[in-house]
Amino acid sequence: MNNWKTWIASIGLCFSMSSAYALPEMIKNYQQLVEALENGNDVKAIIHLDLCDLDEDSLDETLLGQVNQAIDGASTRFNFNQYVKLRLNNVDTITTSQSSLVEQSPGVFWNLFGRLSIYGEPNRIPQVHIELYDPKNNASKWVLNFECGISNGRDGNNTESDDDGLVLYYD
Numbered sequence: 392m393n394n395w396k397t398w399i400a401s402i403g404l405c406f407s408m409s410s411a412y413a414l415p416e417m418i419k420n421y422q423q424l425v426e427a428l429e430n431g432n433d434v435k436a437i438i439h440l441d442l443c444d445l446d447e448d449s450l451d452e453t454l455l456g457q458v459n460q461a462i463d464g465a466s467t468r469f470n471f472n473q474y475v476k477l478r479l480n481n482v483d484t485i486t487t488s489q490s491s492l493v494e495q496s497p498g499v500f501w502n503l504f505g506r507l508s509i510y511g512e513p514n515r516i517p518q519v520h521i522e523l524y525d526p527k528n529n530a531s532k533w534v535l536n537f538e539c540g541i542s543n544g545r546d547g548n549n550t551e552s553d554d555d556g557l558v559l560y561y562d
Contacts (some may be wrong), residue, residue, distance in 0.1 A: 401547055418559035420542045421511045424485060425476070432561035434471035436487075436507055438519055442467060442556030443539035454533060467521075469507045483511030493523070501525050501532065509541070509559075517557050 418424050418434065427434050440462040447455055474487040488506040497502045519537040524530070524558040540555035 399417040415560040415562050417544045418561065419541060420513075421483070421485070422510055424509060424559060425511075427561050428471060428474065428476070430484070434559065434561045436469040436471070437560075438464055438469070438507070438537075438539055439466045439556035439558070440519075440537060443519065443537040444516075446536040446538070449534060449536065458535065467505065469505065482515060485509050495525075499527075507557075509557075519557075 414530045416432075418427055422469070426435065441464055445458065445462070450458060450539050469489060471485075471487050474485055476483070476485045478484070486506060488504065490502060490504045492494045494498045494505045502524040504520075504524060507517065508520075509517040516538040517540070519535075519539055521535045521537075523532040523534075525532055537556075539557035542555040542558045544558070
């Protein structure tokens with residue numbers, strides 16, 4: 392009698408632990424993102440900057456060369472712990488942001504700000520805005536803007552470009 396209780400307890404323990412090791416669920420479009428957020432899922436975004444289109448118009452050639460070298464293989468992550476969902480200029484939009492202090496040189500701290508916006512229109516490509524800001528001098532040191540297609544997790548994504556550096560998922 393004691394054996395079957397142990398056996399049932401073991402099976403129950405296995406079932407309860409299996410959800411903790413579930414594979415992440417990939418988000419492939421705006422509507423899936425809305426559903427995941429509204430269901431309370433912990434949505435994350437990994438952005439492979441070298442697979443995104445950099446807006447080069449706002450950079451001088453020296454900085455552009457440095458940025459292109461720096462983003463080769465670079466990635467960053469956004470969490471959707473705090474986000475805003477709204478309709479802006481007749482376009483449904485979900486935006487999240489993050490900010491952190493970076494020590495530029497010993498004792499000199501700058502603010503690194505990032506914003507990710509994803510749009511409800513299929514032809515609008517998600518945008519990433521990254522800015523390095525000097526709070527002491529109240530000046531922006533540089534601003535980088537990227538457009539990143541949403542990846543579906545496979546090579547040869549279903550979008551028209553190869554720039555699908557935005558991976559959205561939840562656990």
